Structures are given as structure tokens and as C-alpha cells.
Amino acid sequence: MSLILSHEDEMLRDTVRGFFNDAVIPHEEEVDRLGEVPEEIGREIEAKGKELGLYAANLPESIGGGGLNHTQMSVIEREFGRTSHALHSWIARPTELLLACQGDQIETYLKPCVTGEKRELFALTEPEAGSDAMGMKCNAKREGDDWVLNGMKHFISAPTMADFAIVFAATGIDETKRGPRKRVTAFLVDRDMPGVTFREGNKCVSNRGYKTYELIFEDVRLGPGQVLGDEGKGFDLAGQWLGMGRIWVGATCCGKAERMLELATDWAANRKQFGKPIGAFQATGFLLADMTIGLRTADLLVADAVRRADAGVMQDEDAAMVKVYCSEMLNKVADDTVQIFGGMGLMEELPIQRLWRDSRIERIWDGTSEIQRHIITRSILRPLGA
Numbered sequence: 001m002s003l004i005l006s007h008e009d010e011m012l013r014d015t016v017r018g019f020f021n022d023a024v025i026p027h028e029e030e031v032d033r034l035g036e037v038p039e040e041i042g043r044e045i046e047a048k049g050k051e052l053g054l055y056a057a058n059l060p061e062s063i064g065g066g067g068l069n070h071t072q073m074s075v076i077e078r079e080f081g082r083t084s085h086a087l088h089s090w091i092a093r094p095t096e097l098l099l100a101c102q103g104d105q106i107e108t109y110l111k112p113c114v115t116g117e118k119r120e121l122f123a124l125t126e127p128e129a130g131s132d133a134m135g136m137k138c139n140a141k142r143e144g145d146d147w148v149l150n151g152m153k154h155f156i157s158a159p160t161m162a163d164f165a166i167v168f169a170a171t172g173i174d175e176t177k178r179g180p181r182k183r184v185t186a187f188l189v190d191r192d193m194p195g196v197t198f199r200e201g202n203k204c205v206s207n208r209g210y211k212t213y214e215l216i217f218e219d220v221r222l223g224p225g226q227v228l229g230d231e232g233k234g235f236d237l238a239g240q241w242l243g244m245g246r247i248w249v250g251a252t253c254c255g256k257a258e259r260m261l262e263l264a265t266d267w268a269a270n271r272k273q274f275g276k277p278i279g280a281f282q283a284t285g286f287l288l289a290d291m292t293i294g295l296r297t298a299d300l301l302v303a304d305a306v307r308r309a310d311a312g313v314m315q316d317e318d319a320a321m322v323k324v325y326c327s328e329m330l331n332k333v334a335d336d337t338v339q340i341f342g343g344m345g346l347m348e349e350l351p352i353q354r355l356w357r358d359s360r361i362e363r364i365w366d367g368t369s370e371i372q373r374h375i376i377t378r379s380i381l382r383p384l385g386a
């Protein structure tokens with residue numbers, strides 16, 4: 001059972017759950033088998049998401065978004081997590097980085113993402129710069145008022161081909177107290193600009209049908225109007241919003257863990273061996289007990305983090321704790337669910353193996369568990385000068 005919710009949040013949860021049970025979850029098996037979300041299914045989910053006010057629910061009402069607070073968004077994300085990313089991501093929650101759009105950028109990029117006319121990509125990772133984002137080779141050099149962008153990004157994900165990307169590129173070196181540091185700027189780069197290629201990349205076995213793209217930039221000329229936020233402040237901009245992304249990962253992990261726990265509980269109560277339900281054996285029953293404790297703890301961590309975010313006091317380490325704990329809790333729940341199902345847990349006929357595969361990515365994307373632990377360690381030691 002999830003945490004006690006307010007009446008309004010309960011209604012929100014029940015609305016999303018009803019919609020997903022009726023119109024989203026039934027497509028999971030086909031999407032996993034095809035490795036692709038058929039366009040008409042994706043569009044149906046997108047349309048229904050708009051009808052229910054879930055599309056761009058995270059963005060302010062002043063620009064046409066849903067204007068939900070962080071607590072309400074966590075309720076939605078938790079429900080979304082019960083199914084595959086390949087399906088729920090058709091209901092876009094455009095990155096809040098786009099709120100840094102100014103002037104013409106608002107009409108060209110921000111508002112079309114709110115209405116669904118456009119989709120964006122968040123393009124930070126490169127083949128040789130994953131956890132070490134500062135190792136990026138993608139760079140933009142000044143030519144007069146313009147910038148010339150070169151480099152490559154990979155693992156850039158979306159449910160379907162996007163219209164533009166927020167691309168992080170090195171635009172120089174800053175001297176800091178800790179030595180020279182790459183100066184990084186965020187650019188808005190359209191798919192159809194000369195020198196830009198967006199193409200499908202590696203296929204992931206978690207959330208099959210959720211695409212990753214490779215983006216290639218060859219002497220792409222960008223005017224000053226393509227800079228998002230301030231020049232040289234790309235990481236500051238990303239840093240303002242990355243934390244919330246990690247909390248949403250935590251919330252989706254809780255949703256998926258809850259679904260697996262329901263399936264495991266049902267199996268433990270009904271599968272009989274040695275004349276008894278297998279749940280009656282302490283070895284199985286205790287797995288269920290530990291899963292329940294893990295899920296409740298993870299839900300509390302998410303609830304605490306969103307309250308901090310709503311109060312404007314959420315720190316990087318709060319988000320990192322949520323990301324590590326919830327994703328690792330989910331992976332334990334997923335593995336134990338397979339164990340409780342025995343051989344049937346690995347058979348394609350049941351959803352268990354799929355949910356288990358889908359769970360695995362959560363410890364990797366949005367910063368691996370190891371990187372989150374670095375963030376937490378830094379917050380503990382830095383005040384002591386260590």
C-alpha cells in the first residue's frame with residue numbers, strides 16, 4: 001500500500017491508474033515483442049494524456065502547462081512507473097530547462113513542447129563522456145556573433161524522433177579555484193539545421209521500444225538566439241533541474257516495485273508446493289515483508305524530497321539519496337519477484353521478466369548509483385574541507 005494521500009491526490013492517482021490499466025498496460029507485451037511502439041498506439045496515449053490534463057502537467061499554467069506542484073507530479077510519476085517508459089513517455093513532461101527560454105525561443109521551443117507540436121531531447125552524454133560529463137568533446141567555437149558546433153552525443157532518449165535537442169557543448173575553459181574547468185553552454189539545435197544528423201542508436205533491453213538516438217554535429221552554425229540561458233552557464237542550468245529528474249526516477253521506481261510486489265504476493269498466496277501456498281514458507285514470506293519495508297521507505301524518501309522541492313530547499317544530495325535508494329530497492333524487488341515465481345518468472349508468457357529487465361536501467365540513467373553516492377559523500381565531507 002502506498003503512503004496516505006490527500007483526497008485530491010488519491011483522485012489523481014486513481015484517474016491515471018484507471019487510464020493505464022485500460023489503455024496503456026494492455027499494449028506492453030506487443031511493444032516489447034516488436035521493440036517499437038506502433039505510431040497509432042503512441043498517438044492514442046498522447047491524446048488521452050492531453051484530455052486528462054497529464055501532458056506537460058509539470059510546466060506552469062502561465063504557458064499552458066498543468067501547473068501541478070511537485071507532490072502532485074510525484075503521484076503521477078509513480079503511476080507512470082507501473083508501465084514501460086516506452087509507453088508512458090508519449091505523455092510528455094518537457095524538461096523544465098526549457099523555462100530558461102527567452103524572447104523568440106518561447107514561441108519556437110517552449111510553447112510547442114507544451115502543446116505537443118514539438119518534442120525535445122536532453123543531449124549531454126557522449127560515447128567517451130558518460131559519468132564524466134566534463135570529459136565531453138562536443139564543442140562550439142565563436143565565429144563573429146555565431147557559434148560553430150561539432151561533436152557527437154549518444155544514448156539520447158525519447159519515445160519518438162524529436163524536433164530539436166538541448167545540446168551541451170564546451171565553449172572554452174574557465175580558471176577556477178580547483179584549476180581549469182571546461183566552460184559549458186547549452187544550445188537549442190534543430191534536427192533540420194544544416195550539418196545536424198539525428199539517427200536511431202543502440203537498442204536497449206530495458207523498456208524495449210523506448211528509443212535512444214545518436215546526434216551528430218558537423219560545422220553546425222548557430223546564431224546567438226540558439227543559446228539557452230547564459231553562455232558558459234550550461235551546467236548551472238542543468239544542475240537546477242537534474243535533481244528533480246532523479247526524484248521522478250525514484251517515484252517511477254516505487255510504482256514499478258508496487259506492481260511487482262502485487263504480482264509476487266498473488267503468486268505466493270496461490271502457488272502451492274508441498275501442499276501449502278509458497279508464501280507460507282518463511283523464506284518466501286520474509287521476501288514479501290522485506291519488499292514491503294523497502295517500498296514504504298522509498299515512498300517516504302520521495303515524499304520528503306518533493307516536500308523539500310515544494311519548499312524550495314531541496315539539495316543535490318536529497319535527490320541523489322532518492323535515486324540510489326529507490327532504484328536499488330526496485331532492483332531487489334524485481335529480482336526477488338523472479339525468485340518467488342521460480343522458473344515461470346523467466347518465461348516470456350508472464351510480464352515478470354519484462355518488468356525485471358525494465359527495472360535494470362534505473363540504476364544507470366540520470367547518473368549511476370556510484371555517481372549518486374559520490375554526490376552524497378561530497379555533501380558530507382565538503383563542509384569539513386575534505
Ligand SMILES: Cc1cc2nc3c(=O)[nH]c(=O)nc-3n(C[C@H](O)[C@H](O)[C@H](O)COP(=O)(O)OP(=O)(O)OC[C@H]3O[C@@H](n4cnc5c(N)ncnc54)[C@H](O)[C@@H]3O)c2cc1C
Nearest residue numbers: 122123124125130131155156157204364365366367368370
Ligand atoms: C536507455 C538510456 C537512455 C539515456 N538517455 C539519456 C538522455 O536522454 N540524455 C543523456 O544525456 N544521457 C542519456 N543516457 C546516458 C546515461 O545518463 C549514462 O548512460 C549514464 O550517465 C552512465 O554513463 P555511461 O553509460 O557512459 O557509463 P560510464 O560512465 O562508462 O560508467 C560505467 C561504470 O563505471 C562507473 N563509474 C564511472 N565513473 C565512476 C567514478 N568516478 N566512481 C565510481 N564509479 C564510476 C559507473 O558508475 C558505471 O558503473 C541514457 C542512457 C541509457 C542507457
